[in-house]
Amino acid sequence: MASRHMVPQQQQPRGEAIVGGNKNMQQQQKKNGAGNRRPLGDIGNNLATLKAINEKAANHRPMTRSFCAQLLANAQNAAAAENNKKLVCVNVDKKPKAAQQQQKKAVVEVKQKPEEVIEISPETEKPQVVEKKKVQQTFTSALTARSKLACGITKKPKDEIVDIDAADANNELAGVEYVEDIYSFYKEVENEGRPHNYMESQPEINDKMRAILIDWLIDVHQKFELSRETLYLTINIIDRFLSVKTVPRRELQLVGISATLVASKYEEIWPPEVNDLVCISDRAYSHQQVLSMEKTILGKLEWILTVPTHYVFLARFIKASIPDKQMENMVYYLAELGIMHYDAVMYCPSMVAASAVYAARCSLKKSPVWTETLKLHTGYSESQVKNCGVLLAFLHSKAAENKLQTVYRKYSHPERDSVSMIPPSKCLLPPSLSS
Numbered sequence: 040m041a042s043r044h045m046v047p048q049q050q051q052p053r054g055e056a057i058v059g060g061n062k063n064m065q066q067q068q069k070k071n072g073a074g075n076r077r078p079l080g081d082i083g084n085n086l087a088t089l090k091a092i093n094e095k096a097a098n099h100r101p102m103t104r105s106f107c108a109q110l111l112a113n114a115q116n117a118a119a120a121e122n123n124k125k126l127v128c129v130n131v132d133k134k135p136k137a138a139q140q141q142q143k144k145a146v147v148e149v150k151q152k153p154e155e156v157i158e159i160s161p162e163t164e165k166p167q168v169v170e171k172k173k174v175q176q177t178f179t180s181a182l183t184a185r186s187k188l189a190c191g192i193t194k195k196p197k198d199e200i201v202d203i204d205a206a207d208a209n210n211e212l213a214g215v216e217y218v219e220d221i222y223s224f225y226k227e228v229e230n231e232g233r234p235h236n237y238m239e240s241q242p243e244i245n246d247k248m249r250a251i252l253i254d255w256l257i258d259v260h261q262k263f264e265l266s267r268e269t270l271y272l273t274i275n276i277i278d279r280f281l282s283v284k285t286v287p288r289r290e291l292q293l294v295g296i297s298a299t300l301v302a303s304k305y306e307e308i309w310p311p312e313v314n315d316l317v318c319i320s321d322r323a324y325s326h327q328q329v330l331s332m333e334k335t336i337l338g339k340l341e342w343i344l345t346v347p348t349h350y351v352f353l354a355r356f357i358k359a360s361i362p363d364k365q366m367e368n369m370v371y372y373l374a375e376l377g378i379m380h381y382d383a384v385m386y387c388p389s390m391v392a393a394s395a396v397y398a399a400r401c402s403l404k405k406s407p408v409w410t411e412t413l414k415l416h417t418g419y420s421e422s423q424v425k426n427c428g429v430l431l432a433f434l435h436s437k438a439a440e441n442k443l444q445t446v447y448r449k450y451s452h453p454e455r456d457s458v459s460m461i462p463p464s465k466c467l468l469p470p471s472l473s474s
Contacts, residue, residue, distance in 0.1 A: 201412045203358050222355055225347035226418060229387050232346035234278035238381065241281060243288040246381035252277070252295050253379045254443040259319055261449060263311050265303060267371070271348040272302040274378050276336060283339050290332070293324045297332035305344050349374055352392035359416040360396050360405075369399040369458040372450040376434040377427075379446060386427050393417040394427035398435070401428070401464035425467075432467035 207213035214221070238246060253274060260270045276298040280286075286294055296316045303310030313329050357370050374395040377383040383391055396417075400408050409421035417424075438447045438459060450459040 199411070200415055201359075201361060203361070203412065203416070218355075222352075222416075225351060226389060229347045229389055232275065232279065232343065233387055234275075234282040234384060236385065237278070237282040241285060244281070244286060244291060248288065248291060249281075249381055250379055250443060252291055254445045255292075256295050256299060257375065257379070257449070258445045259299065261445075262319070263315070265299075265311075266306055268348070268350050269299070269302045269306040270375075271350040271378070272306060272344070272346075273298045275346060275348050276301055276340065276344075278384060280336050280339055284335075292320060293328060293332050294336070296320055296324065297329055297336055300329065300333055301336060301344070347388060349378060349388040349392055352389045353395065356392050356396045356413070356417055359413050360400065360410075361412070365456040365458060366399060366403060366405070368450060368455045369403060369461070370395045372446065372455075372458050373398050373431045373435060375446045375449075376438060377431050379443070380434060382430060383427070389417070390419070390424065390427055391431075393419045394424045394431055397421070397424045398428040398431040398464065398467060401432070401467055402435070402461055404464075429467050432463040433469075435463040436468060 204213065204215045204218060207215050238244070256273060257270065260273070273295075277294060280294060280298070300310070300313065300316060313326050316329060317324060317326055353370060353374055357367055360366065360370075362370070374391065377391050377395065386394070393413075396413065397409060409424075414420060441447070447459045449455070451457050
């Protein structure tokens, strides 16, 4: 089969006119508008035009992509190293043009006050440090705070409760593990051994005779150098015995001597002998009478001597008041004034002890007068102990002019800081006595 010869045609360069073309073709191209086309070199491929456009775009772009990426990387590294720091985003001001809307936000780290943020200026690529403005307090919040302060609505910080047994943690005799349970038990049973109002059932005895007897017994305890535990137990035994037994006037001192003997045998290592008690009573009673009255007292009380007296509460409440020596002596002074007067019998021992601490703090101008620690360990609020505190302050104000001077002289000695010479608190006295 004969092959057909292909004659290669000569290629013409693009964009050049065909030489020797017929007129019909040229007319057709002119009709279609091909003759109005501009050369490709006139449509923006000019180097001068391209350079001008790039410079114009660069003026409106405040930072390059590489610089933004570098800032972002630095911020991320700082956030990883300081995990607790806060990150804030700083927004670059938006421009109306499309090139400025594509800018990324720079993330920076806030360090110490005053807070500093990095702001990228549109005119330069260098970061500038700008101080962050503080948030101003509104007038509404300021007025609300002042109103609450004026009305007393603001919450006052509570006093911290002091661990008064921390110093005795290694002292086995203090019984720190059981002391709270012991005093909770004392509070429950203190009314069982508490005397009731017995003066109405005693035809020959009145409250003045009782005060004379106790004033004399305090002097006896001081001469025999007996402990405070013995003194308070003696008075407890006398009041409990008079609550169940009618006693004639001539035997009242005998009851006091015998009660001292019983309490001394219970509390003291070396109690006084019966003959010593007979001698100190100017032999008004015989040896046999003292022993007979001792037997009668124990029988009427059913041999119950383990009772919470004023002293057990005084020792605990004084410790809770974090006292100095003057404070301790003042509390004991007011407590002895209280137990000497029959008006204090209507109050339970824990109430008298707490009120003595309260009145002593008022007299010595301690602030605050009643703390959260005292409220916890005494179980009483300030309003509960105030009535009995007023009674003790009244007795304090009358002690110097009272005929019974034993307690006053005892605590006027410098060894006891002369606390009886300190005037009572005026806030606890009636207006007629405080002036």
